[in-house]
Amino acid sequence: MTPPPNETKDMHWLVRPATIRHLWRGGLIILALTVLADLLLTPHPRFGIDGSFGFYAWYGFLTCAAMVIGAKALGLLLSRKDTYYDESGDNV
């Protein structure tokens, strides 16, 4: 869904699809480099599991995924319209 070139020109350079593609590419390269940097470190794990390869990368990613999904699930239960307390003068 790339906008036609003349439309792209009017957009701020930061939000052009080409820039966003470059940002993703650059970001993924940086991610790979931080994981590869693990090879340069001498592992001295404090609990065992944190000595596994790229521990902080996969642990950070998985726990964040769990938090996002957990929050979404909790939201199904606890979300209300943001006028919830304003209705029928219940907002005391």
Added chain:
Amino acid sequence: MFESLPPGLIMILGAFALPLLPRAIRPALLLALPLTTMALIWSFDAGYLFKLDFLDYTLTPIKIDALGRLFATIFALMAFVGSIYAFKQKRIVELVAANIYAGSAIGVALAGDLITVFVFWEVMAVASTVVIWSAGTDASYKASMRYILVHLFGGVVLMSGIIWHISETGSVDFQAMLADGPARWLILIGFLLNAGAPPFSAWLPDAYPEASFSGTVFLSAFTTKTAVYVLIRGFPGEEILIFVGIYMIFYGIIYALLENDMRRILTYSIVNQVGFMITGIGIGTELALNGAAAHAFTHIIYKALLLMSAGSVLHMTAKRKCTDLGGLFRTMPLTMTCGIIGALAISSFPLTSGFISKSMISQAAADGHMMMVWMFLAAASAGVFLHAGIKFPWFVFFQKDSGLRPSDPPLNMRVAMVILASLCIGLGVWPEPLYAILPYPVNFIPYTADHVIKMLQLLLFAGLAFFLFLPLMKRTLTLTLDVDWFYRRAGLRIARVLARYVSNGLKQFDTGTSLLIGGLFRLVFRFNGPSGAFARNTLVGSMVQWVVVLLGVYLVLFLFGPK
């Protein structure tokens, strides 16, 4: 001359002079008050005590040690920069209240006895309520009333604990305690309530975002951090605090992830950050307590910066919901840059202040071989980047083009943001001055290749998760129910039902009794009223008549009756 003057009192008394001054001179006093206070705090030598006899007790209104001085310093600094930000605040009552609020927070930080702590504690509650209320909206008035109710309740709990404790021990001194009996439990609960601990966390995201653009900046700094201070002083190493802290950390993340209001996101994140500090206090080693104190110091700076950035957006656009915002990077470059610096600092990015403070707490957990605590803290560090570090700048400044084209805020607000942003980076690059004023000697080196790379991995992969799961985080016009539902909805409904039945009952009782009493009165009236049988004056006449008749009958019987 000043050796018997608690430094906080300068700000409290000076605040009252503010409305009396011409508008042009007010900024000078606003800056002079925290600066004088700061000078006074540092004019005392460590170990200085000022004692005062009061009733049967000896109070210590001034006690200078490293811990108290650290907190008093950051409170004064915050009042200074906050005042610059609020120069153009038209509601002078907010500035008066904010200075009293800051002054009483400094009063707590330098108090050597529990009675002084309590007095300043309550002044804080009232002053902060006025800060919220002075936003002048209907919502802020209602929020401030809910806020003061929670805090007055906390105050009563704290006061009961303090009185009980003093009657048990005979001492008013504020020293490290163990939660070993009901008196200390009550004190601990009173302290924790102000920290935003469960089940009373909801007052914080409920009330703070309703204050004005500048009011929320002041609010973010003092109440929760004085609570952290009194917990470090009063309950270091109290194990339950680890669990309370970890709960707060994840509560803040989850609720912030669901939130749509930009300043409410940031207030949920206060609960999250205070959770890190409370976990540190629960761990209780010198490194952990240093970490909690240092994190309170750096947190006050970057959270105020984030709220200044959000306050600037609110001030310039009058919008506060992520669904209404987006794309502001085009026209608010300075606000965006400062917001991002604050966001990186709260996420503990290397070279920012959060990195050199929060990592002390994780290190303390690792040193204590607390594997689960350490795992939670690591996950939470990633979660902070998710809920505050990326979410706030992304939804406000990038996301979509909202079509809004506000400019950066006025000069004074920009200056305040630049000062705090410089401090965030300054402390991150050069932590030694902060380490030098921490309560315990510091043997901690934040910048090792190992630590930097691991932190980058954790944060950058949290960022990857954010962008991969972006569709799940699409903002909706919702709020998330919390414990405050019980007093905002359930309590209200119960009160209404009670009102209906109790007042109906009372009405019926009233009708019944008035019928009964009315009947009695009518009965009495019937015989004793003006036309009642007992009130007729004709009786006297007829009585005389009957007496005459009876006497006549008696005479006839006497004369002619049988002998």
